[in-house]
Amino acid sequence: MEVFERTADLRGYLAPVRAQGRRIGFVPTMGFLHAGHLALMRAARSDGADCVVASIFVNPLQFGPREDYRDYPRDLDKDKELCMQAGVDALFVPPVEEMYPRGFATHVEVTGITDVLCGRSRPGHFKGVATVVVKLFNIARPDCAYFGLKDAQQVAVIQRMTEDLNLPVEVKVHPTVREKDGLAVSSRNIYLSPQERQAAAVVYRTLERTAEAVKKGERHAERLKKLLEDGIRSEQLSRLDYAEVVSWPDLRLLAQIGPGRTLLAVAAYFGTARLIDNIIVDVGVE
Numbered sequence: 001m002e003v004f005e006r007t008a009d010l011r012g013y014l015a016p017v018r019a020q021g022r023r024i025g026f027v028p029t030m031g032f033l034h035a036g037h038l039a040l041m042r043a044a045r046s047d048g049a050d051c052v053v054a055s056i057f058v059n060p061l062q063f064g065p066r067e068d069y070r071d072y073p074r075d076l077d078k079d080k081e082l083c084m085q086a087g088v089d090a091l092f093v094p095p096v097e098e099m100y101p102r103g104f105a106t107h108v109e110v111t112g113i114t115d116v117l118c119g120r121s122r123p124g125h126f127k128g129v130a131t132v133v134v135k136l137f138n139i140a141r142p143d144c145a146y147f148g149l150k151d152a153q154q155v156a157v158i159q160r161m162t163e164d165l166n167l168p169v170e171v172k173v174h175p176t177v178r179e180k181d182g183l184a185v186s187s188r189n190i191y192l193s194p195q196e197r198q199a200a201a202v203v204y205r206t207l208e209r210t211a212e213a214v215k216k217g218e219r220h221a222e223r224l225k226k227l228l229e230d231g232i233r234s235e236q237l238s239r240l241d242y243a244e245v246v247s248w249p250d251l252r253l254l255a256q257i258g259p260g261r262t263l264l265a266v267a268a269y270f271g272t273a274r275l276i277d278n279i280i281v282d283v284g285v286e
């Protein structure tokens with residue numbers, strides 16, 4: 001596996017790959033890799049990528065001033081080892097000044113769908129995500145890029161941006177990877193104490209119960225939202241950030257759900273860890 005810190009060096013490596021007509025699969029990450037990231041890397045390979053590129057960059061632009069940018073977990077040596085095991089061909093680990101040199105002044109903003117959910121709780125977050133992802137796409141120029149559905153709003157934002165800006169990248173979405181008790185794997189799970197870790201299982205349990213209510217015929221968005229809120233609040237160690245019921249993938253607030261896909265989404269704190277998770281339910285024409 002080759003490791004690059006500079007854009008020019010990664011480009012130099014990828015130019016002949018592209019010239020030979022070989023397909024490039026790309027997995028952007030912020031590192032502290034877990035089973036979810038590794039599943040994306042394997043998906044890139046099994047999807048037919050001839051060259052799998054991953055990036056590790058803790059993007060300061062997507063963190064708010066009181067968020068965990070400085071404390072975000074990092075372990076580059078272990079990440080390199082995991083990337084190698086997952087069959088990554090090239091790893092891009094740019095320093096901050098390589099991505100945002102002095103004078104950097106351009107941002108990408110996707111409007112509308114970023115006014116809800118995490119976009120509302122974390123102002124500026126998706127502007128940071130969209131900006132870094134478009135930069136990474138321009139640097140690696142992949143055929144396909146892989147994202148996990150745990151960050152459903154991020155997926156919706158990246159899909160919208162890719163379509164709106166005619167970026168020549170196919171955005172591929174991978175299901176959320178979960179622990180045995182349903183907790184979505186996340187780099188931030190490392191912040192959980194053993195008690196908080198146990199308590200955090202309430203997130204997926206609540207989402208599943210709410211999805212079950214949809215299966216049984218509940219269509220009223222406010223009642224579904226209340227089920228989500230009550231479920232999370234039933235766990236003493238949780239502090240609810242939001243519970244929302246919105247259309248998927250355009251993230252419109254709804255009165256009634258269906259026909260079509262609906263995102264049940266939750267964000268909650270357990271200690272200092274802010275965890276997010278979701279389930280997409282599909283209601284047919286009734």
Ligand code: PAF
Nearest residue numbers: 028029030059129132151
């Ligand atoms: O999902 C993440 O890890 C990040 O938001 C991403 C897409 C790598 C952009 O920094």
